[in-house]
Amino acid sequence: MSTAETRETRPRRTPGLVPVSETLRTTSRPAPSDTADPAPAGTTAPAGTADAAGTTASAGTADAAGTTAPAGTADAVGTTAAAGTADATGSTGSTGSAIYAASAGGGRAPETAGVAEGGRAREAAGVAEGDRAPGAAGTVGSADVIDLAGPPPVRRFGSFWRLLGSELGLTFRRPRNLVMLAVLASVPVILGVALRLVTDDMDASGRGGGMGGLVASVAGNSLMLAFASLSFLVVLLMPVAVSVVAGDAIAGEAGGGTLRYLLAAPAGRTRLLTVKYLNAVVFSFAIAAVVALSALVTGLALFPVGPVTLLSGTTVSVADGLLRVLISVGYVGAGMAALAAVALALSTFTEVPIGAIAGTVVLVIVAQVLRAVPQLEAINPYLLPTWLTRFDGALRDPVDLGAMRDGLLAFGAYILLFGSVAWARFTGKDITS
């Protein structure tokens, strides 16, 4: 049995976390047979009895322990039963189980009894999922029996991470995104090979003095290809990739119609938006890491390994150099996460994903153009691209923390602002797609 399954059989919540109103509702819930035929004894009784046994057992344990008791019988009912007050333990625990036994057996528990006892007992029933007992699954009948044991909890522990996992799986398995990652990974290779050829050419012709700073430093040290690749890609190609994922996040689901089913599931709007953003953040860091990794591997293959000469002229060890690559990846990832917030905000305004994607890319390009106009220098600090290349602070000795800190603050401000816009829009939006 895997870890996840093991966890599943434990009680889902502690009684202390269950609001009283919910507790009462749980307790007072009669068998849903009031609308259908009472459960026919022939099919449902055996399973129902097993259910009831599970509940009784747990209540009994609760009686003794006074806290929570996992149920561990055939049906593996995740039931927790505990007394609200110490003196009520015995009676309420057993009454609750009697009600469950009655309803699970196909009879109808008097509702008033459930409510009256529920007023004192703090009892919460976890959901009964019949399939943990091998062979119990399969028929409609068994599903109905499961339902008799109590309503499912509104929210399971770990459900948020499950949705995030689903989202990540979708993102990192989607062919389009894989192609983007492959393209990003190939750029450092192309860059490295090209620089190598140029260097060889120059060596052969004996003209070494004309090399530019970047080319010279890459040719001189394998780690420099990582910095060169990041600074090259952070300008446009990485923003495009992030825009595709984040701009598609809401608009893509809306356009495909899947958004209405996700929200009816119910994924929850704030929850879904958070998952979508975290997914885009993971993708942001992933592309920065992929570029750096590809550049490191290429660099190691093509250029000499050794102490790294930084932009400020000092030379540091390879380990120190690798650490600085890592810092750069983190910084670029954070910058891309800020851009993802912009794309996500745009994504909540349209049902056409390409609109949100193109909109974000256009914003990036416009910002670059504005930066190029000297007269508009004053607005530079407010433009995201201004800060994206500031990871070169990691190439100074000592590391230029000031510039990077300002950059991270700018990213934080972007995330806060556009995250709020996205949230305000998405939580108040009519989903008509």
Add this chain to the structure above:
Amino acid sequence: MTSVMLDAGAPFGAAPPSARPAIVTRGLTKRFRGGQVAVDALDLSVPRGAVYGFLGPNGSGKTTTIRMLLGLVAPTSGEHELLGLPLGEALPRVGALVEGPAFYPYLSGEANLRRFDAADPAAPRATVRRRVAEALDRVGLTAAAAKRYRTYSLGMRQRLAIAAALLGPRELLILDEPTNGLDPQGTREVRSLVKEIAAGGTTVFVSSHLLAEVEQMCTHAAVMRAGRLVAQGSMASLGGGQVPRVRVRTPDTADALRVLRSLGLADVRADGPEPGDGVSAELGGVAPERVNAALVGEGVAVRGFAVERPSLEDVFVRLTGEGFDVDG
């Protein structure tokens, strides 16, 4: 005694959630930007265990109502409640099919169901494999589980959407036009699936613009017209004003008329001027077999004998004063 505390703040009375109707709306209204009123002061009440037909031509506000019920669209005014619970608590117990299937084309049918199951915070991860397999089996898609959604036919897509609505134990199913795009065979399958689900105690709320479909599946119905509720109730109560007629095909028109009158039937009349056109009468409380026995006993040659109940369409024509435009 605790019921007051229990339901503090609940908008729909003091009954415990399980005793309240599966769906209640009060004055539910949606006015879209531009002033168009899609749904106008809707008061629905769907009893537990019912198969509730939600009828109306296309554009009459059915889908907007369903979107409001599921929390996708915010009402302009009015309120609604599912299963007597706050929406967030109710939705995990509700399976929904809204305006046709929508899935990820690059995922398999199975992967699609897993995706939507992951979005449900109440669905247990440990059981997802079994629940997905069961749902696929119920709609007959097991063989196509591993195929990409892109390759599915329209009927398969519709069935996958129904499978998605059946991923967990549901107390309420909301199906918006579930037979849209299905061939007659698929339509029959959906109909029998709905009946099977309802037999398990699940309340089914099914919208349709097809009268015959609702007539065959539903225990209750409501009729929408231009955003307003025209009628709602059990099928019996909707048809209550109309009594079944007995129709007899016979060459002995005069004798048949005499026998029917002697049985005390109302509105006895010949259905046409020719001798073979037959006669008909309102059946009232008389058992049809008695009518037939009396006819035969009096020597009337009975060539055809039928009890005709008024179709839903007749009822709606009477209720709305006009024909039901099924093509909207």
